[in-house]
Amino acid sequence: xxxxxxxxxxxxxxxxxxxxxxxxxxxxxxxxxxxxxxxxxxxxxxxxxxxxxxxxxxxxxxxxxxxxxxxxxxxxxxxxxxxxxxxxxxxxxxxxxxxxxxxxxxxxxxxxxxxxxxxxxxxxxxxxxxxxxxxxxxxxxxxxxxxxxxxxxxxxxxxxxxxxxxxxxxxxxxxxxxxxxxxxxxxxxxxxxxxxxxxxxxxxxxxxxxxxxxxxxxxxxxxxxxxxxxxxxxxxxxxxxxxxxxxxxxxxxxxxxxxxxxxxxxxxxxxxxxxxxxxxxxxxxxxxxxxxxxxxxxxxxxxxxxxxxxxxxxxxxxxxxxxxxxxxxxxxxxxxxxxxxxxxxxxxxxxxxxxxxxxxxxxxxxxxxxxxxxxxxxxxxxxxxxxxxxxxxxxxxxxxxx
Numbered sequence: 175x176x177x178x179x180x181x182x183x184x185x186x187x188x189x190x191x192x193x194x195x196x197x198x199x200x201x202x203x204x205x206x207x208x209x210x211x212x213x214x215x216x217x218x219x220x221x222x223x224x225x226x227x228x229x230x231x232x233x234x235x236x237x238x239x240x241x242x243x244x245x246x247x248x249x250x251x252x253x254x255x256x257x258x259x260x261x262x263x264x265x266x267x268x269x270x271x272x273x274x275x276x277x278x279x280x281x282x283x284x285x286x287x288x289x290x291x292x293x294x295x296x297x298x299x300x301x302x303x304x305x306x307x308x309x310x311x312x313x314x315x316x317x318x319x320x321x322x323x324x325x326x327x328x329x330x331x332x333x334x335x336x337x338x339x340x341x342x343x344x345x346x347x348x349x350x351x352x353x354x355x356x357x358x359x360x361x362x363x364x365x366x367x368x369x370x371x372x373x374x375x376x377x378x379x380x381x382x383x384x385x386x387x388x389x390x391x392x393x394x395x396x397x398x399x400x401x402x403x404x405x406x407x408x409x410x411x412x413x414x415x416x417x418x419x420x421x422x423x424x425x426x427x428x429x430x431x432x433x434x435x436x437x438x439x440x441x442x443x444x445x446x447x448x449x450x451x452x453x454x455x456x457x458x459x460x461x462x463x464x465x466x467x468x469x470x471x472x473x474x475x476x477x478x479x480x481x482x483x484x485x486x487x488x489x490x491x492x493x494x495x496x497x498x499x500x501x502x503x504x505x506x507x508x509x510x511x512x513x514x515x516x517x518x519x520x521x522x523x524x525x526x527x528x529x530x531x532x533x534x535x536x537x538x539x540x541x542x543x544x545x546x547x548x549x550x551x552x553x554x555x556x557x558x559x560x561x562x563x564x565x566x567x568x569x570x571x572x573x574x575x576x
């Protein structure tokens with residue numbers, strides 16, 4: 175099935191007043207989350223309560239692909255994610271993956287199928303998560319972790335897959351699996367309540383403790399035809415331009431989570447310094463101003479890079495089916511650059527703030543940044559960026575990504 179993108183996202187972009195109202199709601203939710211962020215981080219429980227807060231505020235329904243009367247355009251969606259992540263990056267992570275996975279119908283399915291899913295998601299206020307892997311045939315030596323076997327009416331799905339957020343509380347889980355007969359890679363939509371689906375939550379994580387990571391275990395799960403969104407191409411060369419945006423879109427949304435970590439860490443450290451609860455006070459140690467100047471500059475640099483990538487991604491999503499075949503590679507290279515800059519800034523800033531103040535919970539920013547960046551090696555991204563810059567490769571500059 176070839177995905178047919180819906181009309182460009184600008185057609186459903188919220189008005190200025192609607193955007194402001196959504197951002198005000200996000201700030202209210204962020205304030206609520208910040209009030210008990212340390213306690214929830216220490217408890218490390220699945221995000222049941224956090225998902226309920228997002229649902230009650232209307233953010234799950236709001237952060238769906240844009241269409242007249244519903245959804246959020248890419249720029250607005252990312253702004254909401256960053257606002258939430260600054261208060262609690264675990265919840266920002268949940269919301270980022272939710273938003274990108276609600277685009278799955280547009281990336282992989284037909285127009286009618288995508289519209290039906292999006293309408294249901296808004297109506298039912300579904301929370302989405304998932305783990306769709308990047309095409310990597312060279313790494314397939316051990317065989318697929320998820321397999322589909324055709325049966326009279328649909329498929330039977332077996333295997334297990336790691337999911338980074340909301341695995342125990344999501345309403346919809348999007349994964350890819352290999353058909354054992356045809357070899358096609360199909361993107362399917364599951365619900366945790368289906369027969370044969372079990373969840374194993376991760377415990378004692380270093381960071382992002384409230385994100386709800388874990389594994390979904392699938393034992394002879396019946397998959398109906400309507401749960402199959404479409405095919406995920408085996409390689410980048412056969413991927414349609416619009417579908418090629420799926421992977422860098424997720425990486426870019428997570429860049430906004432990284433920026434949220436940076437903003438949250440700097441704000442909390444600044445408040446401690448202003449309140450006299452830091453190692454050094456501005457009036458007593460002018461070098462402290464130099465330190466904050468360095469950290470603020472690093473944050474501004476990362477923000478500028480991510481904002482630029484966000485604008486380019488938004489324009490590509492707006493273009494929809496008319497996207498040029500070469501454009502996704504340029505978008506992906508810019509996203510990889512934003513990810514590289516943000517990762518370095520997040521690790522640097524969250525480490526340095528620990529030198530400025532000693533306060534309970536301040537270490538959570540470093541732990542969260544470390545977990546967010548641990549599985550995305552900088553060297554791989556830089557090689558991809560260099561390949562695109564030097565050779566003008568049409569291949570997307572993809573990072574190693576779970």
